[in-house]
Amino acid sequence: MLSPEEFEQQYPADKLAEELPDKPISSLRDIQYLYGKLYTLATAGGGAYASYLTPDAANGFVDQDDSLVVVRADVSGDKPRLETGDRRGPVWITRYTKERIPKVAHCKYPAARGIDHSITHQAGKNSDPEKLARYAKERLTKWPKDDVVQSVADDHKDGWIINALSDLGEDESVLKTIEESVTTQLKGSTSALLTVKVKTEPDGEYHWPSDGNLDVLMAAMRRRKLSKLVSKGQASDSSGEAIDLVTGARTRTVGTAEDPLNYFLGKQLEKFPGFDPDEAWRTHPISEDAAVTLMNAETFVDACTYRTFNTNVYYLPYFFGVPEPEETHLLYRLLYSIVSESDSSEQLTPIENAYLHQKERFGDDADANGLRFYVSAVMPHQMSRYDVFGETMNGLIQYPANLAFAHAQVVQTTAFREGHKRTGALPNHENWQLLNGENILGSVASGSYLYQTLPSGDDDTDASADDFRIRALVAILSGEAIPISSLLERYVERIIEDSRDDENGFPVFLVASQYAQLCALARADHDFLTVRDANKALRPITNPPTYESRPMQSRQEKPVPDGGFAGATKLESFIEDTPALAKNDERCASFLLGALVGAVGDYQEYEQGRSTTLVDQFPVKSVTRNRVKKIAEDAIEKAVTYTRQEKKGGMSYPGMKFDYIADRLREKIIRPDPDDWSIDTDDLRFYYALGVTYGMNDRKIRSNDTDEQPAETSQVDQ
Incomplete structure (x- = not known):
């Protein structure tokens, strides 16, 4: 494949413009056609037969010893014969070089058995001399006698050349000579292409298959390949005259062309009730040449594809509008870099590669360069069945990039970073990616971003057809909105799922990661984020919190003002800066309830050494509106009990332990009574879990750097 520099040199703007479609890119087929065009130009060049060739199929054979076996046939006389006058003999065994790639005009037939479409045939790797001798003989005995090839011989003015090769293959002495020549020259197994050179004039030269003098061989290759497009799967002859979906021309079209994305397969009858595969050309008409060009898009399409949750995620870049040479040069550079990256050991997803490419080429103007992405996820099933999720043509690299940037910012705010006297509102951990903020774009692209926060289902990493993770991933990549209610439902399901693991206790890092993700989405x-139902109470969750940015800094940089209590100040600020809490008393009460349970439970575990705490007594799955008062009463009662115990032990301070939480909680659950709340259960449970995480993380920072412990006014450590 040509490098971008070679491509631009070989196809300057004026020359490239002649090859490009003259209509706007408006469908997946248009993108595939453009990819196929670029791949063909970069590998096989131009010409009537270029799109039918597969020059990359035998890339591994290039410049290898004994990698090209050439049978030389002289059909210029009354009787065809093998070349005998040259010292190299009738069979020439040499190297398959870069210069010879276009000469052999190879067109591979991707099947376990059978001959390639072209007279040039690719043998398997490390074939023994006997097998290669058989393949060499089949250039005369099998390929020319193929029914499709013979039909070309009947129609073409030079069909006699094919018939002469066929006649030569019927001479047993000729076949014996070929076999002896191959097995004598080869000393062991090798990987090779096998082809012919043909002499058609008595005083002429031997011509490679791609030579204009052997157009009949190329025409036969073309017809053989096209024959597979009309008889694929359950179709016997899916062809007819119609308007080509890609070019808009009225021409002969086929209906069962191969497709890198496996759309419109003949076996998918359940998608089209009563569908007749032979009539597919009427519902999905593509011209013969366009169909082959679509197939050539496979290299670029596969490079822009990656797997996650057992699905294939397609992220195909294109420039909006009618393809222009300058933009197409840039597109080729991007596709080439993605193909190159896919072969490297440190593989990036196509999304990361596209983002880096955009920034490198356009800098801060990357948002306005017109680059778009086709986005979909396809799940393969048995028997060639496929499910397609969330197809869109309007993807932008800025969607996942903006989310990744927002997430990295969120975890550097006061919500996740400790202050002078207290821990952050929520915990952070260097080993939890969604809490340390590193490589978030890669996480978003790979699906890990959702795998870390959403329920895994029965198959863990493999998704089911209705898996929310796939729909959410496609939504993020394509800029679609995710319903808040659905997201909270899955968050809670994952929290309950992870809470079953008694060894690790309450999943504080999971909840913190989910909340960081929720904040980043907002x-x-x-x-x-969107509210798609009548529950307007969910709308504040879509508003971004206003936490102060706080990079990692010294604990002494931001002291709490004299006369204040750091715990109360932090709680008040967190609620005020969180629209979901500040604008909904029921949700705020749910959070405060969890915070008190978490704080008391943390005290029970670390100060009293209890193995079972309030957090265990009131797990997330048990929290409902009609239990709020009961849980609140038990938590406050425990706080009162521990306050009395500490006072008896000689500690003296005004009020009750954790009163800065309990007092606010009392206010929130009086009006209205929890029995009359309207908050959804998932909403209630998620913010209860967030509160538990807050309460378990809310403690005074103990400095090891100084003997003097920072004092808190009016309260002791709680």
Whole structure:
């Protein structure tokens, strides 16, 4: 494949413009056609037969010893014969070089058995001399006698050349000579292409298959390949005259062309009730040449594809509008870099590669260069069945990039970073990616971003057809909005799922990661969250929190003002800066309830050494509206009990332990009574879990750097 520099040199703007479609890119087929065009130009060049060739199929054979076996046939006389006058003999065994790639005009037939479409045939790797001798003989005995090839011989003015090769293959002495020549020259197994050179004039030269003098061989190759497009799967002859979906021309079209994305397969009868595969050309008409060009898109399409949750995620870049040479040069550079990256050991997803390429080429103007992405996820099943999720033509690299940037910002705010006297509102951990903020774009692209926060289902990493993770991933990549209610439901399901693991206790890092993700979705420069039902109470969750940015810094940089209590100040600020809490008393009460349970449970575990705490007594799955008062009463009662115990032990301070939480909780559950709340159960449970995480993380920082412990006004450590 040509490098971008070679491509631009060989196809300058004026020459490239002649090859490009003259209509806007408006469908997946248009993208595939453009990819196929670029791949063909970069590998096989131009010409009527270029798109039918597979010059990369035998890349591994290039410049290898004994990698090209050439049978030389002289059909210029009354009787065809093998070349005998040259010292190299009738069979020439040499190297398959870069210069010879276009000469042999190879067109591979991707089947376990059978001959390639072209007279040039690719043998398997490390074939023994006897097998290669058989393949060499089949250039005369099998390929020319193929029914499709013979039909070309009947129609073409030079069909006699094919018949002469066929006649030569009927001479047993000729076949014996070929076999002896191959087995004598080869000393062991090798990987090779096998082809012919043909002499058609008595005083002429021997011509490679691609030579204009042997157009009949190329025409036969073309017809053999096209024959597979009309008889694929359950279709016997899916062809007819119609308007080509790609070019708009009225021509002969086929209906069962191969497709790198496996759309419109003949076996998918359940998608089209009563569908007749032979009539597919009427519902999905593509011209013969366009169909082959689509097939050539496979290399670029596969490079822009990656697997996650057992699905194939397609992220295909294109420039909006009618393809222009300058933009197409840039597109080729991007596709080439993605193909090159896919072969490297440190593989990036196509999304990361596209993002880096965009920034390198366009800098801060990357948002406005017109680059779009086709986005979909396809899940393969048995028997060639496929499910397609969330197809869109309007993907932008900025969607996942903005989310990744927003997430990295969120975890550097006061919500996740400790202050002077207290821990952060929520925990962070260097080994939890969604809490340390590193390589978030790669996480978003790979699906790990959702794998870490959403329920895994029965198959863990493999998704089912209705898996929310796939729909959410496609939504993020394509800029679609995710319903808040669905997201909270899955968050809670995952929390309950992870809470079953008694060894690790309450999943504080999971909840913190989920909340960081929720904040990032709300904070990103795009509407990733939506309320699709009548529950307007969910709308504040879509508003981004206003936490102060706080990079990692010294604990002494930001002291709490004299006269304040750091725990109360932090709680008040967190609620005020969180629209979901500040604008909904029921949700705020749910959070405060969890915070008190978490704080008391943390005290029970670390100060009293209890193995079972309030957090265990009131797990997330048990929390409902009609249990709120009961849980609140038990938590407050425990706080009162521990306050009395500490006072008896000689500690003296005003009020009750954790009163800065309990007092606010009392206010929130009086009006209205929890029995009359309207908050959804998933909403209630998620923010209860968030509160538990807050309460378990809310403690005074103990410094090892100084003997003097920072004092808190009016309260002791709680």
